[in-house]
Amino acid sequence: MTQSVVVQVGQCGNQIGCRFWDLALREHAHFNKSGLYDDTIGTFFHNVDSRNGVHLAGGERIQMLKARAVLVDMEEGVVSEILQGPLRDVFDSTQLLTDVSGAGNNWAVGYMTYGSTYREKILDKLRKAAEQCDCLQAFFLLHSMGGGTGSGLGTKVLSLLKDEFPEVCRIVTPVYPSLEDDVIISPYNSILAMRELTENADCVLPVENQALVEILNKIKQTSHGRQSGAIMSGGIVSRKDGLIGSERPFDAMNNIVAKMLLNMTSSARFEGTLNMDLNEITMNMVPFPQLHYLVPSLSPLYSLADVSAPTRSLDQMFADAFSKGHQLIKANPKQGLYLACALMVRGNVQVSDLRRNIERYKPLFPFVSWNQEGWKTSLCSVPPVGHTQSLLALANTTGIKSTFVELRERFTKLYKKKAHLHHYLQVDGMELSLFSEAVTSLDSLIDEYHNVETGKLISDLPRFNMAK
Incomplete structure (x- = not known):
């Protein structure tokens, strides 16, 4: 039996993680009618009370099941919300790391300041999570690219994972900001984080806020007049009439990302006639080490609905x-x-x-x-x-090259004016050269995609053997 650990960093990463654990519990409860702890549940959960194997048949016993997760945020809000909600018993204090001030939407604060301050504590929690696994297969990292904690501390955690667990697959789901993002310096954060993703991840499943917004608009148009189930903010089950009341639009967006992760890990959690091991994804999908960005698409599309979405052939x-x-x-x-x-x-x-x-x-x-x-x-x-x-x-x-070209253009518009650079350069350890190095890394990535596209493969470009 193989296990994986989910590492949630920042507000966005923890909100997506909350959805993932909620839906994963639902799936196992639905298909494991006996409620007994088994290998499928053990992929992402571990049993903390070996005296009794019953976990899913009754809410009063859910506390015996703990998520294989590490929750990190430099603000307390989202993690506190999770701990006060229906999922509170799925986590304990050894899995949590929070601060109160936040990273101020600054990659340098997240990566340099908090990355240095909390390095040993983060490593300790990662090691403890790994020790709970009999056969650790992968780390899943969830974070945003536009903010400070997600982009900065998130990619610092990725670097620590590579150094500490070099043989364990690192699968990253980063959420990219939209063009209308309210964080004006998000292009800086995204470019700086991109270098870390390119160098330290094994597989990246990029998600974009704008694409999620358009998916929700599509769902709204196609489901007009049709009732659907819903999941409430931070909780298990809510109303059956859609996204209303206390539910927020980004809850539905996070739900879509969580469903993508559930589908990706389904073969690791359930039986199948043609199951795919998680390691097979990188082995078969990544022929060149840095070209590991995979475009995810999902069908059927439904946001908070569990029961009434139309069937698709x-x-x-x-x-x-x-x-x-x-x-x-x-x-x-x-x-x-x-x-x-x-x-x-x-x-x-x-x-x-x-x-x-x-x-x-x-x-x-x-x-x-x-x-x-x-x-x-x-x-x-x-x-x-x-x-x-x-x-x-x-x-x-x-x-996907066009997405990275657009990101580079947004960065260049800001960087040419030297706008807001002082916020970064006043952080201890941050240097202007890191911006140019990050842009050079992105240029190289774009060039590699172009060389593959045009058939001009670089002779010394490392290449993996494709698995048969």
Whole structure:
């Protein structure tokens, strides 16, 4: 049995994590009617009371089940909210690390100041989480790119994970700010964080706020007049009539990201005829070490609904997965070349139907010449709660290059004016050269995608062997 640890950093990372644990508990409770602790639950939870194996059949006993998680935030608000909500018994004090002042939307404060101050405490909590695993397979890091704690301390934690656990897969879900982000210096934070992601992550599943907003608008249009289930802010089950009352729009956005993570980890948690090991994702999807940014798309789309979202056929879900409207980061799927594509299906789906759809889409999306058969598939027999089937596609495509070019342009507009740089340079350990190094790193990443796209592969570019 393999286990994974979720590391949540900053407000955004902890809010997404809250949704993930909520939905994961729901899934295991729904499909594990006996409530007994087993290998599937053990993937992300551990049993703290071996005298009694019953955990999910009754809310009064949930305290025996603890999440394999580390929660970090330099403000107390979100973590305190989690600890006062229905999930409070899933965590204990050894998993938490908070401060009161926050990082002031400054990457340098998060990375340099708090990263130095809390380095040993963070390492201690990571080690304790790892020690609870019999076979640690992966760390999942959740954080934002635009703020200070998420971008700065989040990528510092990533660096510590690489140094302390170099053999353990590091899968990162960063949330990128939208063009209308209210943090004016978010391009600085994002560029500085990008360098760390490129150098220290094994696999990155980027999510973009603007894409999530557009998905929610799409859901609202298609579900008009139809009732749906809902999950309330920070809690388990809420009302059945949608996003109203105390529920906030970003709760629904976080819910979509959490569902993406649930689909990605479904093979590790449940039985399936064609299960995919988490390590297989990096082995098959990342032919070059730095080109590890995978575009996620999800079908069916539903925000806070658990029971009433419309059923989609497998053919419809394939059409969704290769359309811009279902991607969690805005990148044109019809531009550029595919290096690889993973299709992770849940539900009662036949392998023959899965292969038929792959053959149907092969001519439409060009792959690099040296990996024409770069399709990786998994089939987990357990669907999401309230649905018959679902599909998560993870595409390693050069089309994501446009997202990084746009980010660089936003950074350049600020940097040319030297706007707000003094906020960074007054932080101990921060130097102006780190900005130029971060931009050089992003330029190199964009160039590598361009070289793959044009067939001009760099001869000395490290390359992994593709798994068969």
